[in-house]
Amino acid sequence: MLPLWASALAATLIVQTVSSFSNMAIPLLGPLLMARLGLPPESIGYVSALSALGICWFLACGGPMLLHFGPVRTLQLGLVITALGLLTLSQPLGLLSLLGALAIGFGAGPNTPAGSQILIRAAPPRHRTLIFSIKQAGVPLGGALAGLVIAPLVLAQGLSVALWAVIGVTLVTILVVWPFRRRLDGQGHGRHPGWHRSLLSWSTMVRSVGTLRAHPSLPLLAALGASFSVMQACLMAFTATYVVTQHGASLAEAGRVVAAMHTASMVGRISMGWAADRIGGAMRHLAVQAVASALAVCLLMGTSGLGPWALYGSAALVGFVAIGWNGVHIAELARVAPLELVSDVTSAASLFGFMGSILGPLAFALLVGWSGSYAVAFLAVAAQLAGFGLATMLFLRRSPA
Known part of the structure; x- marks a missing residue:
């Protein structure tokens, strides 16, 4: 067995x-x-x-x-x-x-x-963070x-x-x-016939979100996850279009760039989980990763005219750090939440993440329409993620998680 x-x-x-x-x-x-x-x-x-x-x-x-x-x-x-x-x-x-x-x-x-x-x-x-990251x-x-x-x-x-x-x-x-x-469900269910x-129920949603008060670090951790979600959603939605319009690439080449980003993100999720377990301090790890992700996006924006290898390499780096965050984040949510509230806390934090995934691309599209530049929009998204990363570092200095 x-x-x-x-x-x-x-x-x-x-x-x-x-x-x-x-x-x-x-x-x-x-x-x-x-x-x-x-x-x-x-x-x-x-x-x-x-x-x-x-x-x-x-x-x-x-x-x-x-x-x-x-x-x-x-x-x-x-x-x-x-x-x-x-x-x-x-x-x-x-x-x-x-x-x-x-x-x-x-x-x-x-x-x-x-x-x-x-x-x-x-x-x-x-090995908890690594296992969560492999699952993600x-x-x-x-x-x-x-x-x-x-x-x-x-x-x-x-x-x-x-x-x-x-x-x-x-x-x-x-x-x-x-x-x-039988092995994983155990005996602790079947007690909510009115599910x-x-x-x-509006009260159920309010009660779910309220579980983020169960630990002092949870509100900021949820906000950091939402910020990462905004970045990830914008990368998923607009990278191919950015590569075609700003780099003059064909649609096929843009697809290969996006494939490199996705492949690197799969490696990144597992690698970041392993690193967080080895180093410890997953929340600090996420804060540093947020700043590194912002820098990687800035690097991607600076590859115009540097040739295909610079484009592919920077896209892979973005995938590795900016899309490789999810497993570490969910593992840290589960670690700090009271055991009986793990599913509620991860649900509430993920809810804010998905809201970021919806609203982020909408704001990105409006910013592109206003500025006429994909680079400006990507840099704005990178700035908000770096800001949350720095805010998390300040929080940890005052109140270590």
Whole structure:
């Protein structure tokens, strides 16, 4: 039998990777899906927005559901809801089909709080941040797998087969993690029969956010995570366009630059987790990483005219430090939170992170429209992250975490 920590990591990493794969498949299928629904191609933006809203919905109100079913069972239910969302989104129902995107996001919502609840109980303290970071590496891994698999599958078999393949993988994963339920869920669930009413309860959301008062460092830690999320979302949304418009690259080359950034982010998440465990002081580590991320983005903005290797190298560095933060952040949230509030605290902090992921690109686009420069917008985003990093350093000097 696997050690408890290995079982916990295997279950959470598998679900995280498949959930990311299912979610990332949607933008890749966007033009064909929108055509099937009779909607213009730009309607894929509504899909992304509704999916993010679904994640926020679970993070705000899904705590009682998680307590009722237990973490592994909740992850399984999330996969079921994701599959139903994919099925709804694939039906030619016009705007009604877009409700499937809301379900897909809601189904992805349990990954962070349920995964944190499982890992904080099972991971050895001396390797905790590394284990959390490996689990979070499932996000770029799932995205990379979607990028490699979806387009060839559509070309070879068509849109319907590709959609059913994604749905099939999602459903099979429910069976794959089934053996972990008894060992990882334990006996502490089934005590919240009114969980379904909490999904539409304003007080549940307020109570969830209120858990960030459980430790003095949690509000700033949540704010730092939201700041990182703004940076990450803007990099994901605008790097390809920046490379094409400012460097004169082809779309194919821009895709390779983004691929280098994603690959480096996967390595970065694991490496940063290992480093945080070895050095200690995860919050200080995050503060330094925030400043380093801002400097890396400044370096990327300065590569114009320096050749492709400078562009690829700086993009990889940005991916390594600016997108490699998530595992360390979630592990630190779980460490400082009271054990019984781990899932609530990670949900609340992640909620602010996803709000940053939504609002950040909107502000970025407005800033580009006002200034006419992607570099100015990227530097502004870098400045806000550096500011939060420096503020965290000052906080730690006055009150060490």
